[in-house]
Ligand SMILES: Nc1ncnc2c1ncn2[C@@H]1O[C@H](COP(=O)(O)OP(=O)(O)OP(=O)(O)O)[C@@H](O)[C@H]1O
């Protein structure tokens with residue numbers, strides 16, 4: 176029987192931009208059919224602060240993707256972020272009930288439920304239950320214990336929590352833009368799927384996604400995630416520092432950061448000048464480019480020190496990680512990879528979404544890692560991505576046939 180082509184959609188609800196992607200999956204290969212990009216107006220540090228502006232931004236990015244793909248998106252996987260995210264490691268254990276010692280799915284469920292029963296109250300919810308490994312009679316590294324023999328079964332898990340209101344506000348915004356939410360995925364988990372190789376995850380790698388509002392950290396070792404954290408600082412703070420430091424409009428500060436900025440001020444000749452517009456008066460004047468780079472460097476130092484603290488906090492031994500992969504728009508800042516190598520003592524590379532698109536694709540860019548990784552995540556991860564079903568409040572699907580769990584899109588006409 177011929178395999179049915181699966182149509183997928185993803186929406187990365189970022190602080191700087193909202194990115195929607197329509198894709199077709201056949202035999203595990205993802206083909207991008209349409210991408211939409213819109214400036215994100217209603218979020219601060221990954222959290223919705225203005226619902227109507229967020230809805231408008233989601234709609235604008237969706238419409239562009241739908242137009243390109245010539246499809247109507249009914250439901251999509253959506254990224255969530257924000258500094259309320261907490262990643263915790265948890266363990267559960269059980270005696271094997273079968274007299275002959277063969278481990279059954281009931282034994283596995285008991286161990287997993289011991290590891291995941293947390294009393295979180297109303298304010299927090301678990302958005303991911305990620306199994307790291309199982310141990311059978313003390314032997315660790317067991318990937319799937321079903322059918323193995325033993326007396327005692329334990330499981331190590333990584334649980335990702337987020338504030339329930341933060342998740343619900345993202346879901347509401349997407350619903351009110353006319354799309355149902357199939358599931359939410361932590362941003363760095365999605366980005367990792369797009370940029371890390373399975374060898375990197377196995378050997379130990381740190382993923383750092385520097386976005387506009389937040390810097391998202393995920394640490395992988397022995398094939399699974401062992402630490403996740405969202406730091407409430409990103410590239411937009413660098414832009415703001417520039418705007419304040421040289422008294423320039425934000426848009427111009429952003430352009431200067433990209434065109435003339437770098438993190439090594441000492442490499443810039445002291446006499447080199449750049450032209451800037453003075454905020455308010457609109458007068459043109461000159462400013463030291465080295466000073467611009469000093470402003471950038473100060474904030475980058477702060478962000479990278481926070482990354483280092485995040486890694487140290489979980490006792491990640493640098494011996495256990497082979498390197499760091501930096502993605503998100505902020506990873507393109509001139510020199511930031513070298514600075515991270517110096518400060519963290521690790522080998523660092525920029526993470527492009529190689530697992531999803533080819534080098535010549537227009538979305539082959541670190542800022543698209545999360546949106547593309549969302550598509551990849553739905554293909555790779557077999558376990559449910561949402562532990563607690565997200566409420567589809569106020570959904571206004573644009574199609575009269577509502578299909579709650581459908582990932583499929585309908586061709587127009
Ligand atoms: N070439 C570049 N040089 C320096 N910075 C850049 C460059 N391109 C993008 N950025 C910065 O990347 C940031 C946006 O990155 P990205 O699009 O990944 O953020 P986001 O996903 O919308 O935000 P978040 O993940 O924090 O919610 C902005 O601060 C922007 O200034």
Ligand SMILES: [Mg+2]
Nearest residue numbers: 189386503545
């Ligand atoms: Mg992002």
